[in-house]
Amino acid sequence: MTEVAARAEKPRTRSRVIDWRLVVASVAVLALLALSLFVGQYDIFGADDGGEMFAITRIPRTLALALAGAAMAMSGLVMQLLTQNRFVEPTTTGTTEWAGLGLLFVLYFAPAATILQRMAGAVIFAFIGTMIFFLFLRRVTLRSSLIVPIIGIMLGAVVGSVSTFFALQTDMLQQLGVWFAGTFTDIVAGQYEVLWIVAIVVVAVFFYADRLTVAGLGEEVATNVGVNYNRIILIGTGLVSIATGVVTVAVGSLPFLGLIVPNIVSMYRGDDLRSNLPWVCLLGIAIVVICDLIGRTIIAPFEMPVSVILGIVGAIVFVILIVRQTRRG
Template sequence: MTLAEAARRRNEARRNRTAESPQGTVDPSPSGTAVSSARGAASAKGSLFGWPLLLGFLGVAGLLALSLFTGVYDVFGGDGGAQMFQITRIPRTIALVLAGAAMAMCGLVMQLLTQNRFVEPTTTGTTEWAGLGLMLTVIIYPDASIAARMVGAIIAAFIGTLVFFVFLRRVSLKSSLIVPIVGIMLGAVVGAVSTFIAVQTDMLQSLGIWFAGSFTSILRGQYETLWIVAAVVVAIFILADRFTVAGLGKEIATNVGLNYNQILLLGTVFVAIATGVVTVVVGNLPFLGLIVPNIVSLIRGDDLRSNLPWVCLLGIAIVTICDLIGRIIVMPFEVPVSLILGVVGAAVFVALLLRQRKVG
């Protein structure tokens, strides 16, 4: 059995179980994975491209165009408007695309590997570990370049994600709520350690700035390293079938000839790279990897391959909308995008929990 065949059989089995369920939903798996409704599963399409996706591209393109021309400075009539447009507006918009797509994909990968829809870098402590690595790098090497800071953040994020997976294996009860609670607790401990170190080294203000996700400081010459996460997104597209099979569990993945531990390690590396880079350049983008895959799955079902473009587009759209609101709401000042994204993400998180309780 090939990986693609295993993925197709998984979707067919889910659709069959959905049709037989009196409530129109499938019973949650022992790991607590919430499964899409019958309507969502039926709407999943095998084709990767179509006119709905084209409309999605056009909608996101419209939001990005609006981002390019939104701001206090008049890029049309002001002195040096063209320069300001190239130095600030274009880099900021590119950063919105890269960060939004990467963090949404990270959430999708983590949900597959943990078989839990409530998992993403914010709810596993990965972001807090990346912040700790960034701070320790600056403490040890005060003049560290942005590349060196990224290396420190990526290594710490990788270690933290591995710690989460190891801890998760030792937890006997793996309901849909226990898993993210474990991650949030681990993240809280790491955050407390980071705060203590920051107080001792007089870096508390810097720590607050790093965790306040914002695109305000994105300028030409400072955002280019974000292109690294574009490679992560492409790699996830290429390995989508393998991640899908790994999401079925270690036993099934091994039976179809997949090296489960290797895919788990590879997924951890991808998540660590994307989270570390985004944390250093932009900051924390809470709940983005949680809400995007869940919304796409509710609408389109669980056909991972055809959902990947939608996950990217929706991630970009949500980040762009939150950034636009942050720029407009208290103009000429700006509200950090993490604040607005946190409010929206928390509301969606609660809604997902209530829905899980209702169908479970």
């Protein structure tokens, strides 16, 4: 009966993935990305090397905005499903802080490490940190919606303190601040290409979407329908760790993005991962691009890091979500 019902649901689910609203949203996001290409202080039309600068800086920056925004929004969606908590995302579970610690370790023991080697260290540490977070959750008896992110924020604070101490002892404190600035100012051709890895991660999440959705219902339900719960948790954690590690190495921290986007999408579309994933990626891209455009223009000719604007907006949304949850009891 379950198999029959699942087969009957497949056509309906697929039909919801792409519709005219998604097409309109995609066009709007493409318009934002096109606008990003032509916003900046350098005169790409009047300067002799304008075309060269456009190819070296503007195009890579815009592609990085899209890839990083989609990756972090998708990571928040997956983590919220796996933890069954709407307040969870990489920056409220310590995943980003672990990735930064891994980056520090790689550069300390291998100062000449390539960007792929730095990324590998960040991904490994992010995976270890996220698994530690899940182990903590299994031992916590009180699993209220607010306790879970508090645990993650506390773990992240501890790891962040260790990173700061380590960076202070190794004269890398300034580098640590730059890495976590969450800015796209330094993105140029030759530095952003590693972000294309997150496109593969998004495809993998879409492939495992149904099993991740079932795992989000709990271990008992997942086991009853034949899903290997522990394996899916490992796969989901691995995908989130890869996305977080890559974005941390290339861009830095994008706080609360994975919290804002999935909550907004789920308010209107429910919790089906497969049909929500395109919307989550598009909205994540849109928010990052808008914040970047604000950062580029609000104090021109200087730039404000995207993480500053995201942090303000994300904190406000976080408080609103907490108040709503408290009122619902």
